[in-house]
Amino acid sequence: MTKTKPASATSVRMEENVDEIVSSIGPKVKRLRQEQRLSLQQLAVKAEVSAAAIHKIERNDMVPTITTLLKVASALDRPVTFFVEQDGRPDPVAFTPASDRPAVYTPHAGLTLAGVSGPYAPFRSAAALATVDPGADSGDKPLAHAGEELVFMLEGTMTFDIAGTRHEVGPGDALHFMGDQAHHWVNEGKGEARLLWVALRDS
Numbered sequence: 001m002t003k004t005k006p007a008s009a010t011s012v013r014m015e016e017n018v019d020e021i022v023s024s025i026g027p028k029v030k031r032l033r034q035e036q037r038l039s040l041q042q043l044a045v046k047a048e049v050s051a052a053a054i055h056k057i058e059r060n061d062m063v064p065t066i067t068t069l070l071k072v073a074s075a076l077d078r079p080v081t082f083f084v085e086q087d088g089r090p091d092p093v094a095f096t097p098a099s100d101r102p103a104v105y106t107p108h109a110g111l112t113l114a115g116v117s118g119p120y121a122p123f124r125s126a127a128a129l130a131t132v133d134p135g136a137d138s139g140d141k142p143l144a145h146a147g148e149e150l151v152f153m154l155e156g157t158m159t160f161d162i163a164g165t166r167h168e169v170g171p172g173d174a175l176h177f178m179g180d181q182a183h184h185w186v187n188e189g190k191g192e193a194r195l196l197w198v199a200l201r202d203s
Contacts, residue, residue: 019105021084021085022060022063022105023060023102023103023104023105023115024083025057025060025063025064025069025083025084026057026058026059026060026102026103027058027060027102028082028083029054029057029058029072029076029083030058032076032078033054033058033076036076040054040055043072043075043076046075047071047072047074047075047076048071049068049071049072053068054072057072059103060102060103060104060105061103063105066080069083092123093118094117094118094123096115096116096117096118101114101115101116101129102114102115103115104126104128108136108137108138108139109136110132110133110135110136110137110187111130111131111132111133111136112130112131112132113128113129113130113197114128114129114130114131115127115128116128116129116196117198124200124201125198125199125200125201126198126199127196127197127198127199128196128197129154129194129195129196129197130151130193130194130195130196130197131192131193131194132156132158132185132187132192132193132194132195133187133192134187134189134190134191134192135186135187135188136186136187137184137185137186137187138183138184138185138186139184142161142182142183142184143179143182143183143184144179144180144181144182144183145179145180146179146180146201147178147179147199147200147201148176148177148178148179148199148200149176149177149179149183149197149198149199149200150174150175150176150197150198150200151169151174151175151176151195151196151197151198152173152174152195152196152198153169153170153171153172153173153174153193153194153195154171154194154195154196155171155192155193155194155195156170156171156187156189156191156192156193156194157169157170157171157187157188157189157193158185158186158187158193158195159185159186159187159188160175160177160183160184160185161183161184161185162177162181162182162183163181163182163183164182169195179199
């Protein structure tokens with residue numbers, strides 16, 4: 001496999017910031033809706049957006065268009081900037097109840113991420129319980145980025161190709177690698193794969 005040129009540290013940090021902002025939109029919408037004691041249907045009527053769309057936004061299953069976000073922001077009496085600004089420095093302790101793991105946005109079809117860690121600031125790592133559908137993979141192009149990745153397999157099997165070396169990871173196995181190596185992952189099994197996926201940025 002041809003090794004791709006790693007992204008610059010600046011571009012990686014920008015991508016991380018964008019992902020963090022996008023992933024925060026849904027929880028902010030849900031928190032405001034609940035604080036204002038609005039049901040999904042009531043907010044949908046106020047915003048003139050379908051209840052199904054709002055539900056997907058809250059679960060981070062859909063990234064809202066600017067038009068949709070404008071409507072939702074107006075209905076919740078907040079400026080759009082409220083939803084896209086990064087929060088102030090959070091407390092250095094983050095508790096994630098098992099019953100309320102936040103959905104983490106991912107562009108990969110067949111991959112579902114439930115966050116189990118705090119935000120990237122002030123922390124330097126992010127972790128999620130990942131569920132990977134059979135046949136799902138990371139795409140046609142190899143991935144390469146700054147930082148490290150650590151996966152711990154809970155159920156099923158996953159195959160990782162890292163710098164041209166194939167690794168079959170089964171229950172109880174762990175794989176730790178530097179992200180600047182060209183890598184690709186796929187679930188070649190017949191059932192779902194579940195794993196703890198940890199990413200550590202480089203700075």
